[in-house]
Amino acid sequence: MAHHLLASYHISGKLSKEISSYGFTPSRPANIFRTSNSSSSSVQYSSSSSNSLTSSTDREEVGFVGSGKFGIDRKGEFKYLVSEFGWKVRSLFRNGDEVRKAAYVQAEAFHEPVSLFDDFFFTFFQAEVLSGLVYKLRNSPPDRYACLVAESTPETSESQELVGVADVTASRDQAVLQHLPSRSPEYLYVSGIAVLKSFRRKKIATVLLKACDALSVEWGFEYLALRAYEDDYGARQLYSNAGYRVVSSDPPWLSTWIGRKRRVLMVKHSTKT
Numbered sequence: 001m002a003h004h005l006l007a008s009y010h011i012s013g014k015l016s017k018e019i020s021s022y023g024f025t026p027s028r029p030a031n032i033f034r035t036s037n038s039s040s041s042s043v044q045y046s047s048s049s050s051n052s053l054t055s056s057t058d059r060e061e062v063g064f065v066g067s068g069k070f071g072i073d074r075k076g077e078f079k080y081l082v083s084e085f086g087w088k089v090r091s092l093f094r095n096g097d098e099v100r101k102a103a104y105v106q107a108e109a110f111h112e113p114v115s116l117f118d119d120f121f122f123t124f125f126q127a128e129v130l131s132g133l134v135y136k137l138r139n140s141p142p143d144r145y146a147c148l149v150a151e152s153t154p155e156t157s158e159s160q161e162l163v164g165v166a167d168v169t170a171s172r173d174q175a176v177l178q179h180l181p182s183r184s185p186e187y188l189y190v191s192g193i194a195v196l197k198s199f200r201r202k203k204i205a206t207v208l209l210k211a212c213d214a215l216s217v218e219w220g221f222e223y224l225a226l227r228a229y230e231d232d233y234g235a236r237q238l239y240s241n242a243g244y245r246v247v248s249s250d251p252p253w254l255s256t257w258i259g260r261k262r263r264v265l266m267v268k269h270s271t272k273t
Contacts, residue, residue, distance in 0.1 A: 081148070081214040081218075084203070084207050085202070085207055086152065087150050087204050087207045088207075089150045089208055089211035090148070090149060091146055091147070092146075092149045094137055098162065100130060101162045102149055103129045105165045105194045106192055107125055108196065108197060109195065109196075110129075110192075111125050133147065143170070144169065145169045147166075147167055148168060148208060148212065148215070149162050149164065150162070150211075163196050163199040166190060166194075166208040166209075170188060172185060173189075175265075176189070176225050176265060176267070180223050182222065186221065187222070187225050187267070188215070188219070188270075189226065190209070190224055190225070191226065191227075193205055206242065209239070212224060217270055217271075221270060222270055223270060224268050225268075226239060226265075227263045227264065228266060229262070229264075230262040230263060231261070231262075240266075243268040244266035245267065245268065246266050247266065248264070248265045249262055249263065250262050250264075
């Protein structure tokens, strides 16, 4: 199920500055969930009137669905796309602590352990994942990208803990469009599905996939697509159970011939949950 989010552990000066604005210091991995009152742990963002620093306890909506704010309903309460099996899925809010937690979930899922200095490499990989997430949140139109997060309910945990993440992006890649049954100009691409190791096999990924389906209906997309490794039968079964079907696979000259694992492309027609 795990696909590489990033291929390099290199941390540039620009990247270090970017992730520092979210209160994350690569040399101090223990700070990943730490919240501070200082400006170093605040989230900096632009508004129409001025640039300001916002405490990580404040929330800024990431996107919008229809005429209402995505993540908050018209009554000012949380809007969950799906709530099943003791888990609820909503849009990630752009607050420093939650963005860091989402990056940690994905980094834990996609990091490949190494024999030496694994903690060191994980810390830098986590910083890369965080930077990529921040970039997408800041630069993607609100109806073109969403980071969905799954959290526990009182039935599954005393505290609402972020336990799963999925990225959903509007795309028009011709390599995918050619396999869709109709002349759809675009589709929603699902990627970065990650669940904390201690919470796996608890239907969280299933609920995340249902939320992606619900979002496709909200945004008016007819099809969803994702990729899985050809030999990852567990992930492929999960996606098949969610309604996805295999339509193509990577050609050998782009996979096995150059030492890469072969992937399959899976698509489904969006349905209301």
